[in-house]
Amino acid sequence: NANDQLLVEGELLLIDQVREKAKEFIVNPARKESLPEWEDVSVSIAKQKISDYTAVGNAEKVTVWQKRLAAAELIGEYTITKQVISLQNDRGTSYKLYIQVQNELAAAYRELRDELCMSEFRMTFTELEEASKANKEDDSLKKKLKVIKTVYPQKISEAEPKNLGG
Numbered sequence: 344n345a346n347d348q349l350l351v352e353g354e355l356l357l358i359d360q361v362r363e364k365a366k367e368f369i370v371n372p373a374r375k376e377s378l379p380e381w382e383d384v385s386v387s388i389a390k391q392k393i394s395d396y397t398a399v400g401n402a403e404k405v406t407v408w409q410k411r412l413a414a415a416e417l418i419g420e421y422t423i424t425k426q427v428i429s430l431q432n433d434r435g436t437s438y439k440l441y442i443q444v445q446n447e448l449a450a451a452y453r454e455l456r457d458e459l460c461m462s463e464f465r466m467t468f469t470e471l472e473e474a475s476k477a478n479k480e481d482d483s484l485k486k487k488l489k490v491i492k493t494v495y496p497q498k499i500s501e502a503e504p505k506n507l508g509g
Contacts, residue, residue: 344433345433345435345436349361352368358440358447361448362448362450362454368426368428369424369426369452369455369495370424378426380424381422381423382424384411384414385415385420386412386416389411390412392411410489413489414490417486417487417490418463418490418494421494423493427498427500428498428499430444430500431504432444432504433504433505434505435506436504453469456468456492456495459495463490464487471487471491
């Protein structure tokens with residue numbers, strides 16, 4: 344708000360709490376009803392979904408599940424959530440805090456991607472990106488990048504600032 348107070352899901356937070364709260368929201372490890380819906384993905388589940396969506400002619404969902412299938416084939420079973428982080432600020436919010444919140448949200452995604460990347464490919468997401476850029480002909484690096492982005496798609500929606508007062 345205009346007083347640089349952060350309200351996250353109805354709870355006042357400090358800037359240094361945003362990253363962990365965002366990670367919990369993105370992953371929903373405890374599978375809480377109040378957090379985004381989760382779904383397990385495996386090769387068999389993805390193949391079934393592709394078949395189901397093909398049968399009803401939903402090409403968009405087929406494409407989504409083809410990406411998820413490719414990820415499952417490379418890293419095995421995983422869980423995704425239907426998450427989108429919505430960011431709204433007051434017109435009076437300081438630019439410094441606005442940027443700090445943006446940075447913390449980006450850092451939350453980066454840390455989750457790094458953790459998965461390290462466990463699956465023994466390198467950070469940034470290292471994988473750099474290796475992919477340096478070796479443009481290496482399709483395996485591109486596939487690995489797509490897998491990480493499929494498991495943790497960065498979804499941040501920004502609404503128009505409001506005059507909330509203060």
